[in-house]
Amino acid sequence: MTQSDHNISPAVPLAVTIPIPAHWQQMARDKGFRLTRRGADRYQIMLKCDRCGREHRSKRNVLMDHVPLCPHCVKDRWREDAATAGLEWLRRDPDHHRHGFYRAGCGHTIRRQFGRVRQIARGEHALRCETCQRQREEAEACAAGWKLIGPAVDRGPNYRLYRHSCSHEQELARANMQSERISCGRCGVGWATAPSFLYCMRFGLPNAQQMVKLGYSNNPRSRLHHQLMCGPEIGGAILRTVAVSTGRKAQSLEKRMHGALKRAHPNAIIPPARYRAHLRVKSEIYDARLEPTILAMLSQLGTDPSV
Ligand SMILES: [Zn+2]
Ligand SMILES: [Zn+2]
Ligand SMILES: [Zn+2]
Numbered sequence: 117m118t119q120s121d122h123n124i125s126p127a128v129p130l131a132v133t134i135p136i137p138a139h140w141q142q143m144a145r146d147k148g149f150r151l152t153r154r155g156a157d158r159y160q161i162m163l164k165c166d167r168c169g170r171e172h173r174s175k176r177n178v179l180m181d182h183v184p185l186c187p188h189c190v191k192d193r194w195r196e197d198a199a200t201a202g203l204e205w206l207r208r209d210p211d212h213h214r215h216g217f218y219r220a221g222c223g224h225t226i227r228r229q230f231g232r233v234r235q236i237a238r239g240e241h242a243l244r245c246e247t248c249q250r251q252r253e254e255a256e257a258c259a260a261g262w263k264l265i266g267p268a269v270d271r272g273p274n275y276r277l278y279r280h281s282c283s284h285e286q287e288l289a290r291a292n293m294q295s296e297r298i299s300c301g302r303c304g305v306g307w308a309t310a311p312s313f314l315y316c317m318r319f320g321l322p323n324a325q326q327m328v329k330l331g332y333s334n335n336p337r338s339r340l341h342h343q344l345m346c347g348p349e350i351g352g353a354i355l356r357t358v359a360v361s362t363g364r365k366a367q368s369l370e371k372r373m374h375g376a377l378k379r380a381h382p383n384a385i386i387p388p389a390r391y392r393a394h395l396r397v398k399s400e401i402y403d404a405r406l407e408p409t410i411l412a413m414l415s416q417l418g419t420d421p422s423v
Contacts, residue, residue, distance in 0.1 A: 147183050158176075163184055163186075194216060201236040203218040203226075216228065222245050253290065259339060260335075261280065262288075264277075265277040265285060274291065276288065280303065286300065295398070296334055307363035307364075311362065313336050314366055314417065315330070315336040316354075317331070318407065319344075319395060321350055329395075330374065330402075332367060344397060345394070349394065350395065356411055370399075373410075373413055377400070378400065385400050386401045
């Protein structure tokens with residue numbers, strides 16, 4: 117042997133050549149694995165999963181004291197849960213071991229806990245993309261003449277901080293922003309005193325009955341496009357608007373008209389379950405058979421000088 121041979125590390129680690137004790141093999145079998153070989157040192161082992169047939173590196177004490185988890189099966193499970201939840205699995209979050217990144221149906225990347233994705237897959241939780249949600253809320257605010265700044269600090273999760281076109285910032289309930297029932301604390305411009313419109317809109321879902329909606333808004337067009345319709349699958353059109361001197365007056369007229377329609381045509385009210393996923397509305401939606409009735413009511417109001 118020459119001097120230089122002492123400095124050459126062996127090609128095969130010594131640990132690999134040590135026989136694997138029979139009780140390790142048994143322990144692996146009991147826990148759903150085959151112990152195929154040793155790893156780089158005496159404590160490392162290679163386990164082959166009975167379920168998926170793939171190998172992973174583990175440690176002797178993990179096998180002895182715990183139930184080893186096959187990382188390949190775990191990853192398959194994340195992928196399957198994602199697919200069932202309507203998501204595409206992208207990758208783990210390197211900083212948080214319980215979180216992963218996914219691509220949502222809208223195309224945005226979202227980050228969720230694995231357990232939460234499993235709940236979504238089981239239908240126990242709805243998936244809400246934060247980016248889409250933010251865009252929706254920005255559009256709602258814009259339609260009402262405000263700008264969304266962010267979450268409300270003082271007033272809880274149902275409120276947001278908004279900035280009015282006069283630059284005044286105020287916390288308002290999001291529901292009120294959606295229905296435009298808001299007033300600016302500084303300049304006093306608000307829905308109750310501002311001019312408004314009564315409107316009749318028609319909505320259609322593919323392969324479903326046509327529906328009509330009666331309502332009021334200071335901006336029916338933006339209300340239709342930025343607030344009411346949830347997705348491109350629903351077609352919507354404004355059939356008629358009638359200018360009303362103030363929001364307050366429009367509100368009371370709308371209430372009276374809904375009262376009359378519900379009394380005279382109770383069977384024309386469409387159950388919310390049929391459109392809830394497509395339309396964000398709170399008041400009644402009617403079968404399109406009522407369209408001529410509603411249009412006639414609006415025409416009559418249109419000729420009333422007190423409106
Ligand atoms: Zn496996
Ligand atoms: Zn999105
Ligand atoms: Zn203002």
